Amino acid sequence: MTGYYDELLTLCAFDEAEIEDQRGRIESAFTKLGLGPADMERAVLRVEKSFDMELLGVRKALGVWLKELFDVVLAREEGKKLIYFGYPPFQYIGLVIKAATESKGDFYIGCPEVVLCQTLGQIFNKLNPVLEEGEAKGLAPGHAMCSLLQIKNGALEKGFLPIPDMSIATSYFCDMGPEADELMQYKYGYPVQYIDSCLDSRWGEWPAFDPEKVHYLGSQVNDLFKSLKDLFGLEINEELWNNARFLAGRLYLATNQLNEHLIADPVPLGVADSELIINFPMGCTGIAMEEGAEAVEILAREVGERVEKGIGVVPKHSPRVAIAFQSLIDPVFNQMIGEVGLAVPVVAVLLPPPPTPKSDSYETLTLGEKRAEKAMYSGAYHSSYGLIKRMEESLKFAEVDGMIYNYQFSCRPLACNSKLLKLHIEKERGLPTLLLDMDFYDDRNYSAAALRTRLEAFSEMLKARKTAA
Amino acid sequence: MEAMHNIKSDLASRLALLQQEKKKGKKIVGYLPGGYFPEELVLAAGAIPLCMIRGGEHAAVEASIAYVDRWLDTFYRAQIGYGVSGEDPYYNILDALFVPITDSNNRALSDVLAYHTNIDILPFGVPHTKAEAGCQYYLHGLNRVKEELEKITGVEITEQRLSDAIQRCNRERELLREISLLRKSDAVPIRAKDFVMVNHASMIADKEGLIRNLEALVQELKEVECTDGKGPRLLLTGSTLAMGDHKILELIEGAGGVVVIEEFAEGIKPYWQKVETTGNPMKALAEAYFMDRIVPAWFRPGHERLAHLVQLAKDYSVDGVIWYQLLYRESYKMQSYYFPEILKKETGLSMLTLESDYDPSETAQLGTRIETYMESLRREK
Numbered sequence: 001m002t003g004y005y006d007e008l009l010t011l012c013a014f015d016e017a018e019i020e021d022q023r024g025r026i027e028s029a030f031t032k033l034g035l036g037p038a039d040m041e042r043a044v045l046r047v048e049k050s051f052d053m054e055l056l057g058v059r060k061a062l063g064v065w066l067k068e069l070f071d072v073v074l075a076r077e078e079g080k081k082l083i084y085f086g087y088p089p090f091q092y093i094g095l096v097i098k099a100a101t102e103s104k105g106d107f108y109i110g111c112p113e114v115v116l117c118q119t120l121g122q123i124f125n126k127l128n129p130v131l132e133e134g135e136a137k138g139l140a141p142g143h144a145m146c147s148l149l150q151i152k153n154g155a156l157e158k159g160f161l162p163i164p165d166m167s168i169a170t171s172y173f174c175d176m177g178p179e180a181d182e183l184m185q186y187k188y189g190y191p192v193q194y195i196d197s198c199l200d201s202r203w204g205e206w207p208a209f210d211p212e213k214v215h216y217l218g219s220q221v222n223d224l225f226k227s228l229k230d231l232f233g234l235e236i237n238e239e240l241w242n243n244a245r246f247l248a249g250r251l252y253l254a255t256n257q258l259n260e261h262l263i264a265d266p267v268p269l270g271v272a273d274s275e276l277i278i279n280f281p282m283g284c285t286g287i288a289m290e291e292g293a294e295a296v297e298i299l300a301r302e303v304g305e306r307v308e309k310g311i312g313v314v315p316k317h318s319p320r321v322a323i324a325f326q327s328l329i330d331p332v333f334n335q336m337i338g339e340v341g342l343a344v345p346v347v348a349v350l351l352p353p354p355p356t357p358k359s360d361s362y363e364t365l366t367l368g369e370k371r372a373e374k375a376m377y378s379g380a381y382h383s384s385y386g387l388i389k390r391m392e393e394s395l396k397f398a399e400v401d402g403m404i405y406n407y408q409f410s411c412r413p414l415a416c417n418s419k420l421l422k423l424h425i426e427k428e429r430g431l432p433t434l435l436l437d438m439d440f441y442d443d444r445n446y447s448a449a450a451l452r453t454r455l456e457a458f459s460e461m462l463k464a465r466k467t468a469a
Numbered sequence: 470m471e472a473m474h475n476i477k478s479d480l481a482s483r484l485a486l487l488q489q490e491k492k493k494g495k496k497i498v499g500y501l502p503g504g505y506f507p508e509e510l511v512l513a514a515g516a517i518p519l520c521m522i523r524g525g526e527h528a529a530v531e532a533s534i535a536y537v538d539r540w541l542d543t544f545y546r547a548q549i550g551y552g553v554s555g556e557d558p559y560y561n562i563l564d565a566l567f568v569p570i571t572d573s574n575n576r577a578l579s580d581v582l583a584y585h586t587n588i589d590i591l592p593f594g595v596p597h598t599k600a601e602a603g604c605q606y607y608l609h610g611l612n613r614v615k616e617e618l619e620k621i622t623g624v625e626i627t628e629q630r631l632s633d634a635i636q637r638c639n640r641e642r643e644l645l646r647e648i649s650l651l652r653k654s655d656a657v658p659i660r661a662k663d664f665v666m667v668n669h670a671s672m673i674a675d676k677e678g679l680i681r682n683l684e685a686l687v688q689e690l691k692e693v694e695c696t697d698g699k700g701p702r703l704l705l706t707g708s709t710l711a712m713g714d715h716k717i718l719e720l721i722e723g724a725g726g727v728v729v730i731e732e733f734a735e736g737i738k739p740y741w742q743k744v745e746t747t748g749n750p751m752k753a754l755a756e757a758y759f760m761d762r763i764v765p766a767w768f769r770p771g772h773e774r775l776a777h778l779v780q781l782a783k784d785y786s787v788d789g790v791i792w793y794q795l796l797y798r799e800s801y802k803m804q805s806y807y808f809p810e811i812l813k814k815e816t817g818l819s820m821l822t823l824e825s826d827y828d829p830s831e832t833a834q835l836g837t838r839i840e841t842y843m844e845s846l847r848r849e850k
Contacts, residue, residue: 138806144540144797171597171769175572178597178769179800185770186807194769198594198606200570203583216596216606223602384580412573412799415538420584437538 004037005030008044008123012063013056013295022070028077029070033160035124043124050122050331052273052313057299061276064292065118068284072115075108076162081232083109085168086177087148088282090195090221090381091371093168095244098285100234107232112161113152114283114328117441118276121329130154131442138183144410147442148328149180156184163188166231168224172197173381173413193227195220197372199383206386209376211359218369225368238367247289248281254296255281256352261303263398266312267320267343268303272334275326278350314343319462322346322395323404325414330443336452337404340459348394353378384417388424395429401462403429404455406436409445432465434458470693472686473663479674479682480666484558486675490517496564496622499588501548501578502672502709502735504762505569505595507611507754509744512634512676513626514618520672521548521559521566522736524711527827529554536581542574543795543826544709544735552582565589565621567614571597572767572800591617597769599760608755615751631750637676638744644683645671645740648690652729653785656695661705661728662718668731669712671738700725701846704782707793708766708801710736714827717793720836724843730785732778734765734801766800775808779815789819789846791839796826819845 005026009019019026030036051058075082085094094109101107121127131147134154139145155161167185169178171194181192197217201209228234255277261268277299280292306312320343327333337344356377362370375381379390395403405421407414415437422433436454439445491497496516500506511518529550530543536553537546551557560566568579570592583590593610596603615626624630645668651658667686670679703726705717710733721728731737742761745753763777782790790812794801802824809820821842823835 138803140802140806143799143802145799145802169769175767176799176803179767179771179803182770182772183803183807192770194598196596196598196603196769198570198596198610199576200592200594200610202592203580203590210609212606212609213594216602219602220598384576409538409540412540412577415540416573416577417580418538419536420580423584 003027005040008040008047009063009066011044011047011053011059012066013059014063014066025070025074029073032073033120035126039124039126046125046331047123050272050335051276052270055273055299055302057295057297057302058273058276060295060298061292062123064280064288064295065115065123065276067287067291068110068115069119071286072108072110072112072161080106080108082162082164083107083166083168083232084164085109085111086170086174086181087111087114088173088380090168090170091375092244092248092281093224094285095247095281095289096236096241097228097234099240099244099247100228100236109285111283113148113155114279116151116155116160117148117328118279118283121441122276122331127151127329127442128444130158130160131444133157138187139180146174146176146180146408146410147439147445149176151441153180153184156188164190166190166227167192168195169193170195172199175412191227191231193224195224197381199381201383201385203385206379206382206389207377209382211361214365214369214372214376217372217375218366221368221371222366236367241367241371247285251281251289251293251296252352254293254300255350257300258296258303259350259352259397261300261307263345264307264312265320265343265345266310266314266316266318267345268306268312269299270313270335270338271323271326271344271347272331274347274350275328275334278326278347279328312343314338314341317466318343319402319459319466320345320398320400321402321404321462322348322398322400323406324348324391325406325408325440327438327443328440330448332448333438333443333451336448336455340452340455341463342455342459345398346394346400348391351394351397354393380413384413384420387413388417388421391421392425392428395425395431400431401466402432402434402458404434404436404458406438408440409437410439432458432461470686470689472682472689473667476667476670476674476679476682476686479678480670483673484562487517487519487562491562497562498618498621499560499563499566501566501568501575503569503571503575503595503765504734504739505571505758506567506614507638507758508676509631509634509638509754510611510615510618510626512637513630514622515624516564516618516622519559519563521551522669522672522712523551523559524709524736525714525716525827527829530827536585537577540797541577542708542798544711545574545578547711547827548578549581552578552588553585555586560586560588563588565591565617567617568592569595571595571765574798595759597767599764599768599773604755604759607759608752611751611755628750632746635744635746635750635753637680639746640680641671641676641683642738642740642743644680644687645738647687648683649730649740651690657727657729658690658693658695660722661731662715662722665710665718665731665737668737668740673712700727701788701843701850702786703728704730704732704778704785704787704790705793706732706778706790708734708795708798710793712736714825716825716832716835717791717823720832720839721791724836724840726791726839726843728791729787730781732763732781739763766804771800771804775804775811778808779812782812782816782818787818788850789821789842791842792820792822794822794824796824
């Protein structure tokens with residue numbers, strides 16, 4: 001028996017037995033999402049054009065995202081309870097909850113809008129109807145509303161995503177996430193647990209922090225633990241938190257190996273392909289932890305072989321830039337950076353967090369407070385200055401000639417400090433920095449051609465500087 | 470009305486007086502509006518509080534674009550424009566600027582001014598959830614403010630000094646409340662423009678002088694023969710109603726509407742709560758300013774505000790609601806989507822949503838929409 005989706009799934013490294021075994025689920029999920037034969041044909045062409053399909057790691061990564069899609073879309077009818085968390089997640093909160101449910105096995109925990117980006121966006125290019133629905137039902141267009149939240153809102157409206165049993169919103173880094181959750185709570189009635197704090201540090205304070213901030217944020221995290229226990233009987237403790245790290249350990253290890261290879265000259269992997277793995281730990285807690293880790297291990301090995309052979313996606317000695325983020329839905333943009341002759345050895349958000357010190361009182365803190373203290377060092381959850389310093393630190397990972405701070409225009413925490421970031425990086429590191437305002441989740445909000453022109457000009461400028469040097 | 474004339478006159482000469490006070494060695498302490506900065510602390514430190522409440526000028530918004538992306542609330546872009554210009558007399562006169570950090574908009578302001586100006590920027594946090602832990606963190610922030618003020622002024626903020634200041638500010642709130650309650654009557658004794666001006670004055674003017682003027686104003690309003698107030702009665706709500714942002718009130722009045730009550734996160738000083746005068750005054754401030762304060766839209770959850778609006782609509786017998794928000798204040802935009810349904814269900818009233826970027830070219834469009842809304846309300850009546 002064959003299905004209209006077999007070619008795509010095979011291309012995405014599903015094996016025959018797997019397809020046969022899952023056929024009912026696959027068809028059910030695609031039907032729910034309104035994806036038919038024509039969509040599959042277009043998707044085959046799109047992935048072949050957009051990604052390095054010679055690499056098994058890339059194909060497997062695409063396959064993992066499709067499996068995550070099936071899992072979330074079918075979660076309710078398969079009798080699972082659903083807990084959604086906002087993006088970016090606080091620490092690895094989803095994994096911790098996942099670890100707590102290990103023996104229960106009847107939960108879906110994840111950030112479903114990210115799964116939709118990676119599949120309906122990257123693979124099918126069919127997010128626009130979802131975005132339009134999200135705009136029409138509360139997150140209006142033209143007001144710089146976060147398109148990731150429009151996707152969540154639209155997907156709930158269209159029935160692509162099941163209504164969750166709880167949503168977790170970090171309510172200080174991003175204002176719009178918890179506000180959108182409140183809107184959706186109004187519409188669908190699901191409980192929202194807010195993790196609140198205040199980014200009220202003075203300019204220049206990071207990494208120093210006020211212990212009271214740890215205390216407050218910690219109390220919010222502890223409140224979440226209490227709600228999880230009250231609502232679902234899930235017990236979160238220190239041992240469990242440590243176990244959660246092991247859940248993702250294999251994935252992080254493989255990602256770090258890949259990062260080490262990416263700094264080679266010539267750079268061996270393009271941005272469109274490395275994007276496929278970045279959100280495994282940020283958006284998923286399920287199959288991506290095992291099969292995603294396997295995909296990244298394979299990818300790291302394949303990329304390592306390229307490095308040994310001196311194979312690159314752009315010529316050796318191309319200008320090297322660090323980029324801040326990648327598009328979650330648009331391989332055209334992600335590919336464009338290489339197409340204009342820029343090598344990308346560093347993607348800031350792909351790098352592992354630096355080791356964090358512990359305060360003198362660390363051992364006396366509650367579990368929530370310990371996580372809060374760790375979060376202070378992440379930069380972004382500390383202050384704009386902290387975020388900028390972390391971006392600056394990413395530049396130490398590899399020799400680069402410049403930086404591209406590409407940012408989500410409608411994400412206030414990323415957008416409102418963009419000009420300060422440019423000034424800071426150029427002053428402190430002496431590196432030309434290009435500000436590229438774009439949309440990671442909605443390609444209707446920018447002109448790819450206009451971005452290309454700016455990237456080309458930046459690339460030419462860096463080439464001229466290299467030649468002059 | 471003589472009292473009103475005096476308040477206007479005091480406001481007009483305020484900057485010159487502040488400059489004189491500064492020359493005499495008085496410290497002038499700025500703060501951002503939103504109702505989370507207790508002026509009591511500044512008064513208790515013997516300094517002069519000054520709210521950065523001006524807005525409505527498109528030129529200031531335009532001036533910000535070199536420093537910050539445009540996807541920021543209009544009012545805060547205007548503040549950045551004023552602050553970075555180096556030519557604004559209100560920003561130039563400050564010895565320090567306290568910024569209650571409530572969302573990304575004023576956080577951006579705090580960062581940009583800290584980076585680009587020599588103003589001493591002092592942020593402190595306002596949690597977004599009304600709970601004991603949040604109140605404790607807010608109190609911690611107020612204690613930081615107190616310490617900074619003591620450093621700036623060299624004056625110890627004793628319990629006695631603070632209690633005295635609380636009593637003065639309570640009196641001011643009480644008078645504003647009294648005037649506001651007079652507007653419940655069918656014959657509204659004060660125009661919205663004047664009430665808003667008086668409220669703005671409470672953030673700018675000398676406290677003692679204003680209290681005297683407000684006391685006189687209350688008496689005058691009780692005696693005034695009122696002829697206005699025949700048009701549709703309105704609740705005007707939104708994110709920010711800055712001093713100088715006259716357009717909306719003028720258009721409503723021009724179309725025959727009568728605003729009888731305003732509710733704004735920024736630009737209308739909250740006057741419903743009273744600070745307790747017994748017990749620890751710092752705790753009393755935190756209780757009143759954080760726990761008792763009706764939350765703005767960026768609280769999580771924010772439905773307390775929506776319930777308050779419904780109650781105001783009923784208490785002030787309004788015929789309609791105008792929701793006036795500034796561009797890119799996403800929390801208000803989001804609530805404006807689902808509040809009309811709540812409002813209709815609870816009161817049967819309709820709502821008109823308007824937005825502004827302080828752009829003069831908006832005026833005609835806003836006017837048309839307001840006129841149409843007034844006409845529909847008249848027909849409903």
